[in-house]
Amino acid sequence: xxxxxxxxxxxxxxxxxxxxxxxxxxxxxxxxxxxxxxxxxxxxxxxxxxxxxxxxxxxxxxxxxxxxxxxxxxxxxxxxxxxxxxxxxxxxxxxxxxxxxxxxxxxxxxxxxxxxxxxxxxxxxxxxxxxxxxxxxxxxxxxxxxxxxxxxxxxxxxxxxxxxxxxxxxxxxxxxxxxxxxxxxxxxxxxxxxxxxxxxxxxxxxxxxxxxxxxxxxxxxxxxxxxxxxxxxxxxxxxxxxxxxxxxxxxxxxxxxxxx
Numbered sequence: 001x002x003x004x005x006x007x008x009x010x011x012x013x014x015x016x017x018x019x020x021x022x023x024x025x026x027x028x029x030x031x032x033x034x035x036x037x038x039x040x041x042x043x044x045x046x047x048x049x050x051x052x053x054x055x056x057x058x059x060x061x062x063x064x065x066x067x068x069x070x071x072x073x074x075x076x077x078x079x080x081x082x083x084x085x086x087x088x089x090x091x092x093x094x095x096x097x098x099x100x101x102x103x104x105x106x107x108x109x110x111x112x113x114x115x116x117x118x119x120x121x122x123x124x125x126x127x128x129x130x131x132x133x134x135x136x137x138x139x140x141x142x143x144x145x146x147x148x149x150x151x152x153x154x155x156x157x158x159x160x161x162x163x164x165x166x167x168x169x170x171x172x173x174x175x176x177x178x179x180x181x182x183x184x185x186x187x188x189x190x191x192x193x194x195x196x197x198x199x200x201x202x203x204x205x206x207x208x209x210x211x212x213x214x215x216x217x218x219x220x221x222x223x224x225x226x227x228x229x230x231x232x233x234x235x236x237x238x239x240x241x242x243x244x245x246x247x248x249x250x251x252x253x254x255x256x257x258x259x260x
Contacts, residue, residue, distance in 0.1 A: 052098030053234035071095030097138035108135030129162030137184035
């Protein structure tokens with residue numbers, strides 16, 4: 001998502017964006033309230049404006065970064081100072097979320113309506129696809145990709161062509177829409193989502209849009225920054241475990257955690 005000083009109309013704060021606000025539907029099941037248990041902390045280059053975070057099959061981090069003229073895709077071993085591979089986007093593109101597929105790695109852009117498909121090993125550009133509106137978060141649910149655009153809606157996309165599939169799903173918490181959905185991670189039929197400018201991570205049922213868990217990350221004890229852009233953003237499951245890496249934009253640390 002964008003710098004705090006350049007908030008678009010789709011991401012502006014509204015009464016529906018407060019996590020946990022709004023009326024409660026009598027038939028809605030109350031979401032679980034979870035926290036994070038920190039298992040390990042490793043350094044992260046502090047200039048990393050994290051917009052997308054995943055773990056590759058070898059356990060390395062894949063990170064998509066933002067800002068015009070500074071947007072990159074990089075592969076980094078957890079705790080390493082320098083990336084193993086990296087590629088830069090043209091300066092006109094503001095990088096956003098990423099996800100791995102059988103075809104390669106898709107990388108969104110914020111306002112350009114362009115997604116890049118890159119070779120998973122070399123990061124060579126293989127293709128480009130277009131979409132309407134803004135791109136924020138992206139994850140691979142197997143038969144489809146799921147994308148956020150800063151609103152309360154999730155889009156469903158074809159993993160190969162990036163074509164939109166069917167209607168968008170509105171995400172609700174206690175019956176009220178939750179906008180500012182940002183970086184995404186698809187895990188075991190659920191979608192985990194950062195909420196821009198929030199310390200909460202949401203676990204979402206992508207079919208109904210219902211929030212099934214609210215995960216409070218306040219106990220990370222991350223030192224606050226004077227930069228308003230340095231917010232929580234980045235969720236990546238560690239394959240074969242119930243553990244995750246989480247971080248934020250311009251954060252100098254990466255946390256290995258369990259949600260419980």
